[in-house]
Amino acid sequence: MKPYVFITRKIPEQLLTELYEMAEVKMWEHEDVPVPNNILKEELERADAVFSLVSDPIGSEQLSNCPNLKVIANMAVGYDNIDVRLATSKGIVVGHTPDVLTDTTADLTFALLLATARRIPEAASYVKNDEWSQWSPYLLAGTDVHHKTIGIVGMGRIGEAVARRAKGFDMNILYHNRSRKAVAEQEIGAQYCTFEELLKQSDYVVCLAPLTPETKEIFNAKAFQQMKDSAIFINASRGGLVNESDLEEALKNGVIKGAGLDVFAKEPIRVNHPLVQLPNVVAIPHIGSATVETRDAMVKMTVQNIVRSLKGEQPIAAVNLKELGV
Ligand code: GLV
Ligand code: GLV
DSSP: OOOOESSSSSSOOOOOOHHHHEEEEEEEEOOOOOHHHHHOOOHHOOOOOEEEOOOBSSSSTTSOOOOOOOOOEEEEOTTTTOOHHHHHHTEEEEEEEOOHHHHHHHHHHHHHHHHHHHHHHHHHHHHHTTSSSSOOTTTTTOOOOTTTTEEEEEOHHHEEEHHHHHHHTTTTEEEEEESSHHHHHOOOOOOOEHHHHHHOOOOOEEEOOOOTHHHHHHHHSSHHHHHHTTTTEOOSSOOBBBHHHHHHHHTTSSSOOEEEEOSSSSSSTTSSHHHHOTOOOOOOOOTTSSSHHHHHHHHHHHHHHHHHHHHTTSSBBBBBBBHHTO
16 A cells, blocks of 8 residues: 655645656645644544655644654755644654755845845835835945854755845845854854844844744844844744844834844744834745745655655655654
8 A cells, every 4th residue: 555645735746747657645735824733633543654744843733643643754954833743742743944045045134134224114115105206315224244253053054045145235244053153164264152242233133043932032122132222133943032122112112123034933923023014124924945946856855864764765855863762
């Protein structure tokens, strides 16, 4: 009997050929709507593999009855939507998609930084809304990026790729990470410092650390108070690293100058979200790795993670292989 694979969202069929050849595949048929929890649970009772997205929570409830499940392949580099410890205890491989999205996500992070600093969304609306009746010297004047200090919190692959972009803008580069990064220090000239020192010195504080129990809400009132009042905060990692009501207060009261946010504590957000209402916030809908090329590459890698795991081979990238002894 062929293994059974459940895909939690509509994915382009032409990228799934290899999966169709080796497995019985069922796909949640909507592109824009996540699979409802009850259907996900029902499918997991039968599935040998699941192709999941960041919008699918897979925790103790979803994993309570999954006798055949061998692999959860998340189409993302982040995997905080999955209870990895529980999956590991059940012998389930947790795959993800690092590397293929590094440069694409770094491009978006830097674009968001530039857009926030130079007020590009506001300026574009200004023209589209036909408000440009006069030019004036300080019209939509923003803040310089070049030669300023960027502080990168989370110097993984994406953090390092952002640092390389910052170097091209002649920025002074600080970083904070659990471990020191020799390559970033020697080749890019990034300087390691404590979280507090980074907050104090940076003009742009860029969050790229994964969400873990240790990083949850590290950007809180205390952190914002340590930043310069001219600082711009950029988040392209996970909303859970930020206490959003503290950020809102900081932005309202001039504790920091602005924020560019690709991610939020609870997604999607709507226009009535307090952060979206603020004039000094650029909010975008979790599109860090969203280019057609990279999304295709992520799908292919997710498919390979499933195919290889089901064949008993090493997946391309999984987060718990060592723990599983694979
Ligand atoms: C997206 O947020 C990812 O983790 O790839
Ligand atoms: C995080 O996982 C990264 O790739 O930077």
